[in-house]
Amino acid sequence: MTELRHPSQEQQALLERYRGSHVGVFGQPGLVLTHGDGAWVWDVDGHRYLDLLGGIAVNLLGHGHPxxxxxxxxxxxxxxxxxxxxxxxxxxxxxxxxxxxxxxxxxxxxxxxxxxxxxxxxxxxxxxxxxxxxxxxxxxxxxxxxxxxxxxxxxxxxxxxxxxxxxxxxxxxxxxxxxxxxxxxxxxxxxxxxxxxxxxxxxxxxxxxxxxxxxxxxxxxxxxxxxxxxxxxxxxxxxxxxxxxxxxxxxxxxxxxxxxxxxxxxxxxxxxxxxxxxxxxxxxxxxxxxxxxxxxxxxxxxxxxxKRLVEHARAAGQRLAERVEALGDPRVAQVRGAGLLRGIVLTEPLAAAAVAAARERGFIINPVAPDVIRLAPPLVVTDDQLDTFVDALPAILDAAQAAHQEAAP
The missing domain is CATH 3.40.640.10 (Type I PLP-dependent aspartate aminotransferase-like (Major domain))
Structure with missing residues (x-):
């Protein structure tokens, strides 16, 4: 069972300072991050996350690439x-x-x-x-x-x-x-x-x-x-x-x-x-x-x-899509996209809840639509790293589904 991560008082205080000093066009940030290494990032509490969003497809070489x-x-x-x-x-x-x-x-x-x-x-x-x-x-x-x-x-x-x-x-x-x-x-x-x-x-x-x-x-x-x-x-x-x-x-x-x-x-x-x-x-x-x-x-x-990262993106993205679809999870309708820009399409509007559940389990993903999770990891992400997310996805969706049902009127 993955240990769940919850923000400390220090992190909550920093987020409060953010709210007090910024124009609120981005809403509430999810975390206060300190540094990264490859496809990993760390927050101020020392928790490590697999960055499967890559700064919204920006951190192409990951974090701290030499x-x-x-x-x-x-x-x-x-x-x-x-x-x-x-x-x-x-x-x-x-x-x-x-x-x-x-x-x-x-x-x-x-x-x-x-x-x-x-x-x-x-x-x-x-x-x-x-x-x-x-x-x-x-x-x-x-x-x-x-x-x-x-x-x-x-x-x-x-x-x-x-x-x-x-x-x-x-x-x-x-x-x-x-x-x-x-x-x-x-x-x-x-x-x-x-x-x-x-x-x-x-x-x-x-x-x-x-x-x-x-x-x-x-x-x-x-x-x-x-x-x-x-x-x-x-x-x-x-x-x-x-x-x-x-x-x-x-x-x-x-x-x-x-x-x-x-x-x-x-x-x-x-x-x-x-x-x-x-x-x-x-x-x-x-x-x-x-x-x-x-x-x-x-x-x-x-x-x-x-580093032949174009070829890696093609092969790793295809493998990722196939592995997610092979789960046979009834909450996953399809995986669309190409290379390492993928959308996991859900049968229910669980994306926002899935993002929160994934973050608690050490993964950063994005709810690009109510029923779509977007993945855009660094092109240096490994198959093993992607496998850890695929293996955790059913539990993430379990938690998301429970949270969604609890929030329903």
């Missing part, structure tokens, strides 16, 4: 920031390496930003440069919380408090090719899609939909932009999720795992025609492309390649 630590430490001792009046070898090499793993043709380019939302803001500007004001997104989409990116996001509860938003954005049902075809016309500058919708509940687009979107946008003269913020850099078992279908977009946006925990985002443009659409002075960023972030990007990309 290659990332060495790269960031070295760069911090040399130059953290130089402004974009200048460049650095770190910025140049990071962009070159990113274009290489993306399979981008000659004349492609990278715009480094600080976050995924900023990368998508750059994509909006790119779309505006077509001279066509229309943008098409899909149901379930999440593209960020800045006001431009929020207009692309579908969830009404995110959008409503801040309307009116950027005009000209149309949302169509995800996976409906006919609806997409009908929505894209001579006024459409961009179609933006997540190949695998993380915030919607780890929901993949139907096979062939991305290829259909490529055909539709090409015929209409619109841009196809793929949002790979959560799915990029090996997460799904390919360097980028759109590569599973062999589709080349006009641009893609990245963040999260790109810096392994160091804040960085990027918009990658494919080919000289798209790259040349934004010219000097038409966009910018103070911190984007700074040498510290770019050194982190370079360390992440090199480590993912050298």
């Amino acid at each position: 290659e990332l630590v060495a790269a960031v430490s070295k760069q911090a001792g040399e130059a953290v920031h130089v402004s974009n009046f200048f460049t650095t070898t770190a910025q140049i090499e990071a962009a070159e390496t990113l274009l290489e793993v993306a399979g981008a043709p000659e004349g492609s380019g990278v715009f480094f930003a600080n976050s995924g939302a900023e990368a998508n803001e750059a994509a909006i500007k790119l779309a505006r440069k077509t001279g066509r004001p229309g943008i098409v997104s899909v149901s379930g989409a999440f593209h960020g919380r800045t006001t431009g990116a929020l207009a692309l996001t579908h969830k009404e509860s995110h959008r409503a408090p801040f309307e009116p938003l950027l005009p000209g954005v149309t949302h169509v049902p995800a996976g409906d090719v006919a609806a997409l075809e009908a929505a894209v016309g001579p006024d459409t500058g961009m179609v933006i899609l997540e190949p695998l919708q993380g915030e919607a509940g780890v929901v993949p687009l139907p096979e062939g939909y991305l290829a259909a979107a490529r055909r539709i946008t090409t015929e209409a003269g619109a841009l196809l932009v793929v949002d790979e913020i959560q799915t990029g850099v090996g997460r799904t078992g390919a360097w980028f999720a759109h590569q599973h279908e062999g589709v080349r977009p006009d641009a893609m946006t990245l963040a999260k795992g790109l810096g392994g925990g160091v804040p960085v985002g990027a918009m990658v443009t494919f080919g000289p025609e798209v790259t040349g659409m934004l010219t000097a002075g038409q966009h910018g960023t103070t911190f984007g492309g700074n040498p510290l972030a770019c050194s982190a990007v370079l360390a992440v990309l090199r480590t993912v390649h050298e």
Whole structure:
């Protein structure tokens, strides 16, 4: 029987101090964490947890990875920031390496930003440069919380408090090719899609939909932009999720795992025609492309390649899904997703209670929907570590079910 973990008075006092000093947009944090090592993290009480969320798909190499630590430490001792009046070898090499793993043709380019939302803001500007004001997104989409990116996001509860938003954005049902075809016309500058919708509940687009979107946008003269913020850099078992279908977009946006925990985002443009659409002075960023972030990007990309973490994500994610489904637990409907971005779909709305039960047993997971548990562990997680979670899952669901029934009116 796993010993249950409960927060100490010290931890509760720290959480109270958090509430007294922060704007409450994140609600109540679950724990006060102190440090990590690989796929493990520790709280202030000394309790250890298997981190199966990875900072929401951010900590790609886990915690304290020696290659990332060495790269960031070295760069911090040399130059953290130089402004974009200048460049650095770190910025140049990071962009070159990113274009290489993306399979981008000659004349492609990278715009480094600080976050995924900023990368998508750059994509909006790119779309505006077509001279066509229309943008098409899909149901379930999440593209960020800045006001431009929020207009692309579908969830009404995110959008409503801040309307009116950027005009000209149309949302169509995800996976409906006919609806997409009908929505894209001579006024459409961009179609933006997540190949695998993380915030919607780890929901993949139907096979062939991305290829259909490529055909539709090409015929209409619109841009196809793929949002790979959560799915990029090996997460799904390919360097980028759109590569599973062999589709080349006009641009893609990245963040999260790109810096392994160091804040960085990027918009990658494919080919000289798209790259040349934004010219000097038409966009910018103070911190984007700074040498510290770019050194982190370079360390992440090199480590993912050298340690064959793309292949590991593919194999480990498939094994994880098969093991969960092999439990035959009647509360598990299916496991969807790809690589090490997985959604365990439940037959009851137990996800929030399961997160609490899992945390008491030493696992960090995420209730991405009332009936979906999201797993996005570091790509360095081992099969043995994942097995400990699978073995504990029935007991976690037992406790979640009991808590849910007790809370029912």
